[in-house]
Amino acid sequence: MDGTILRKLAVPAVLSLIAFLAYSSQLLFLQLEPGPLDRRQSLIFNALVGCLLICYMRACRTDPGRVPEGWQPRVKTSKQADDNKHESTRETPKSIPQRWCRKCEAPKPPRAHHCRLCQRCILKMDHHCPWTLNCVSHRVFPHFIRFLFYAVAAMTCLGYFLYLRAALIFQSRNLPSYLGPSVLQLTHLFLLLLTTFLTWTALTILLLRTAYSLFTNTTTIESWELERHATLLHRARHFGGVLDGPDGQRIPIRKQEFPYDIGIWRNCVQGMGAANPLAWFWPFAASPSVESGLEFEVNGFESEDAVWPPPDPDRMARGWPRPWEEGRSAFVHGDEGVDVEAFRRRQEQDIKRWRRDGEGVVRRKPFVERLEASVRWEQDGDGDGEEGEQSEDSDEDEVERRPVAVNVRGEESWKNSEGESLADFGLDEDAEFYDEEDIPLSVLLQRKRLQKAE
Incomplete structure (x- = not known):
């Protein structure tokens, strides 16, 4: 309840701050030398404040967008020349790699994420801003960056006006006090100077x-994912380029280029929703359409089969049921050179890396716990002997009792260099880390239709 009340007070607090800086300062200028703002200064400053208020309210009130009901990913058709390289071509359908949100029970477009506060998938979600009570998304981003621009511009002007009056007061500091401003006026001026400086620094x-996000076409969440990808690459180098995944899998980790950086100009056009630079600064510019946020142009550095974010073993759900749990072999006939026993040992270890939380949901143990247990298991033996098995069990119990620096829910507690996790951006971590199923999209959609029919 307290958090809800504080969130509701955020917008009135911002508006109160704007009123204090923009309008109480002009009242103070009436009582200080060199007097009130002249006509030109007043026109420029109040115009900037007006643009600031318009952009802020649009950043608060604009619908961040939602996935249209019944939306399904488009099916591409790629033209392939025939074997004889004739001019004739044939159309071959090729599906875009699919993403599925378990919370919405619907396909998830590229760059969309499920916001735990908005309770839905947001198109090209950047973060949920606590000061606008709205998601900065594909549709809201132009208003948000215009609000920041006009806020910095208005406070730059205000800082200049305050500096002129503070400099005059300092120059006349040796005059009798009755010739200068009162204590109340000096206190007001000091508060304006301090608040303006701190707010201007933070917003700049x-x-x-x-x-920078606009120029590189990266959202705050995608910047987090880029740093996470670099961490996984560094980690995989110590394990031969692979990391342990669910069900004993060995997930190859390779460097993957960010696909949505298509050049500074086109990045700006896409982010601001217009090709006219004058429209980028117009407070009443139209919001980008929902349809333009369902698909995004890629730079082509990676194959069409590659998806973003890159594979992350801790963001993969387990496949239930597994073939080898149904009495069938996990390997098809003809798999030569595969060490089946080694795979099964790795699978058994992987099963021990999972546990149920208080809600009965299966979670992966934190990487730190899994790595420590794996190292101790290797030091105590390969697990074949009775002594090795006992020491392994005791090590596992010791890991469970030992406090660690990460959340017990799993790798979603990983933080970037600024100490931020995905939850800090407003994401629903359960949906983000466990929404990808190794099930065809057609099967998931069929399940949803059956649930509606029931």
Whole structure:
């Protein structure tokens, strides 16, 4: 309840801050030398404040977008020349790699994420902003960056006006006090200077970071994923280029280029929703359409089969039931050179890496716990002897009792260099880390239709 009340107070707090800086300062200028703002200064400053308020309210009130009901990924057709390389071609359907959200029980478009506060998948979600009570998304991003731009511009002007008056007061510091401003006026001026400086610094940093995201066409979440991918690459180098995945799998980890960076100009056009630079600064510019946020142009550095984010063993769900649990072999006839026994031993170890949380949901143990248990298991033996098995069990119990620096729910507690996890951006971690199933999209859609029919 307390968190809900604080969230509801965020927008009034921002509006109060804007009113304090923009309008109480102009009242103070009436009482300080060199007097109130002249006509030109007043027109420029109040115009910037007006644009700031318009963009802020649009950033708060614009619908961040939702996946249309019944939407399904488009099926591409790739033209392939025949074997004789004649001019004739044939159409071969090729599906775009699919993503599925368990919370929405619907296909998830590229770059969309499930927001735990909005309770739905948001198109090209950047983060859920606590100061606008809205998701910064494909449709909201242009208003959000315009709000930051006009806020920094307005506070730059205000800082200049405040500096002129503070400099005059400092120059006349040796005059009798009755010739200068009152204590109340000095206190007001000091608060304006301090608040303006702190707010301007914070918003300038945020504006520069947001502009960088615009130029590179990366969201805040995707920046987190890029750093996560680099961590997995570094980690995989110590394990021969692979990491342990669900059900004893060995997941190859290779460097994957970010697919949505298509050049600075086209990145800006896509992010701002218009090709006219003047429209980028117009407070009443139209919001990008929902349809334009369902698919995004890629740079072609990776194959069409590659998806973003790259494979992450801790974001893969287990396949239930597994073929070898149904009495069938996990390997087909003709698999030569495969060490079946080694695979089964790895599978048994993987099963021990999973546990149920308080809600009965199967979670992967944190990487730190799994790595420590694996190292101790290898040091105590290969697990074939009775002594090795006993020491392994005791090690597992010891790991369970030992406090670790990560959340017990799994690798979703991983944080980037700034100490941020996906939950800090408003994402529903259960949906983000366990929404990918190794099941064809047609089967998932069929399940959903059957559930509606029932």
